Amino acid sequence: MIHAHLTEFHGLPVQYVGGAGSASQVAWRVAGDPYDGDETIEDSLRQLFDEVDGDEVRAIVVGTWGWAHDDDRADVPVQLLVEAAGRLPALEAIFLGDYVSEESEISWIGQADVTPLLTAYPRLKRLDVRGSDGLELRPVTHSSLETLRFESGGLPGAVVRAIGASTLPALRHLELWLGSENYAGDSGPDDWATILAGGGLPALTHLGLQDSERQDDVAAAVATAPIVARLESLDLSMGALSDEGAEALLSGQPLTHLKRLNLRHHYMSEEMAAKVGEALADVEVDLTDRQEPDGTWRFIEVSE
Known part of the structure; x- marks a missing residue:
């Protein structure tokens, strides 16, 4: 999942600072040197403003800002972008943390508020x-945000609860990689409940609750969730979904209104996978990448 730097973001090709490109037609990648610190994230952002008109920048990809083993955090790039807000009036999209696995495993990337x-x-x-x-x-009200994604090997329950407590009237796409408890992915049904109730997310059409060791519990919660009736697509991929979770989905509220249901990377039996496909014959269902348990162990796709 994090084996190559982004080449496209927000519908725009990613361009490294220092390269040619129209300010408004590319997503600008700012980054420091993750190994020896010769170039800092501050240097990269300064170069961006020296070379392009900040008034036209629509998307920024924040790459490496330090070496994960030195416990470098995202406080610096977050603060730099906050301070630069007046110089980036057209900014529509931010990707924070374009590290590849050689630079940092996903669970080691030092994030911030x-x-x-x-x-x-x-x-x-x-x-x-x-x-x-x-x-x-922290819980927030934001009237323009349409897409919110958290890629992680373990998403803290406090972050999940904050999303549920937020008011995001324009949000259409919400994607959460819930991850492993070994990497702080400690959320459970009580944490997911407010999101699944949908009160602060009136425009949501895509929900991803993915990459979870508790994917069966996620499926059971989704099966009775009020928000599901107004979704166009649902993503429960990358996790440890078994026959138990699949049966909960089929026994719950109808899912036939969905355009897409992603269950890729799962632990369903062949018989259950076929049953899901038959029950949702008119839905685009992804049942690929079937896994076999290692004894009693079922592994999620992204953890460390």
């Missing part, structure tokens, strides 16, 4: 965050 990005950019349409070590989010 990302709430200031949302408060500093009231017109922001998209926020993607990779990594969750030290990640924080």
